[in-house]
Amino acid sequence: MNLLTPILSEILVFELNASGGVTSAKTSTARYSLKDSAIILREIDKEKFDWTKKKNGIALVFITGSDVGSKEYEASGNDAISKIVENENLLWTTHEVGGNRRIDFIRKSTLGGDLDETEAKGLYIAGTTVSRQTDIDMYVALQEFYEKKVSFDLIKKSREFRAFFFDSLFEKIKLPMLLFFFALLFANYVVFSNIKEKYDISETTYNIRLQKNKIETENREKTNRLFSEYNKIQSYPLALISDRIASYMPKDIRLSSMVFFPEKTPAARGKTGSNTTNVIVIRGKAGIAGTVLLFAQYLQEDKLFSKVDIININNLKDTGSYDFEIDIIL
Structure with missing residues (x-):
């Protein structure tokens, strides 16, 4: 797991299954737990979920089912493959298993409103996987996303992912930073109070000493003056x-x-x-x-x-x- 993964907040995972002309949807949240050293996947009720908290969120879309088409190919430059890749109405993903290559694809219209609803959430779709297989291991797929796609290069290139990353970073450091500044302010208060207390004591001591010296000086002057005057008339008792x-x-x-x-x-x-x-x-x-x-x-x-x-x-x-x-x- 790379260094950026533990920083990221929860990402949304949309699983769309298109089979027999019917599309079913499942929504989950995923995050990497540094404590458990594992990915935590949790299904949510999208009707009750607070989507406003995911303003700068990112999502992964997984599309499976029997309505997904699949075509094997041996090398790039295949005309049939090019037509699939260049068709804006299709969603597709290439797979390579045991040296065999294939491309799985599906028409966007097949997914109907489920895909539109996903895009309407205002989320950044960080990746879309189309597969004819219905038994995709989500943990393996998420592990691959965290290890291969989450990088500094993605932060640099994608404005949406950059916003999500810094929001996640802020959420991670917000509490420690608040505690740090609180401790700093408290330490400053203690030090300042101690200095002020010492200053007040010193000032009081100084004023007392100054007043005492003033009284002693006045008394000394009076005594000296009295003796001086007396000495002037010492011949006359x-x-x-x-x-x-x-x-x-x-x-x-x-x-x-x-x-x-x-x-x-x-x-x-x-x-x-x-x-x-x-x-x-x-x-x-x-x-x-x-x-x-x-x-x-x-x-x-x-x-x-x-x-x-x-x-x-x-x-x-x-x-x-x-x-x-x-x-x-x-």
Whole structure:
């Protein structure tokens, strides 16, 4: 069996028996089973068979019976044989058995509607065998067809057989190809999911590390700035500065807070404070606004402080007092 045979799908086999002017028909399907290493022949009911599935199908026709004529001949060029071969109204097949040659033939009209019905199926007739013998071994005949006629040359020459061959090939590889692509897609999904999971973990780890480094950097900068500012005034202890400020406070002033070296200073006179070097922020309350001005004047006269700014004085109408904020720059 050649390499192409296992690829082919089922072919149709029409057996027409013409005897005594009556034609009987039998329809079967045949395929080569690679598993059984044999040809599987199965008779079908042509009335119930779905012919639409055989759009590009091929068929073999076997014609037997007593109405088949037969003539022996010895060599080519015989006029009687030529007349049979050249007659378009005849179907014929040559046979050679034991060195004896003969040609079996039958008129197409003898077969009546059975032949027309076979041709009307739209099938490609890959071979027609006419034989006076009624005991044709179908398995042997099909074996001969598969071995001798099915070839790459037939695929090249016959458009119909080529279509049938590629349809058969597609049916054979359709499921394996679908399974292959499904496995490929599944493998791609697994690999992609694994890569994405690792990427997400790496990205999360990176963001956490980045945030941690940012916080550490900010804390380090704050610490360095604090030590830097403290080193600038290390000759003046904070306790001494606090006592010096307290000594200038008028009697009706009460301090609510004293902040050394704040990170930011509030806006003063429409300008945003950005330089907090050696700044001390004092907040408190006073009975009259003039007391705040006097307090600021006392502080400004002290050579320990390079500059004193009154940031704001607000009149608290509900309490009849004033709150204030003063910035002292060392």
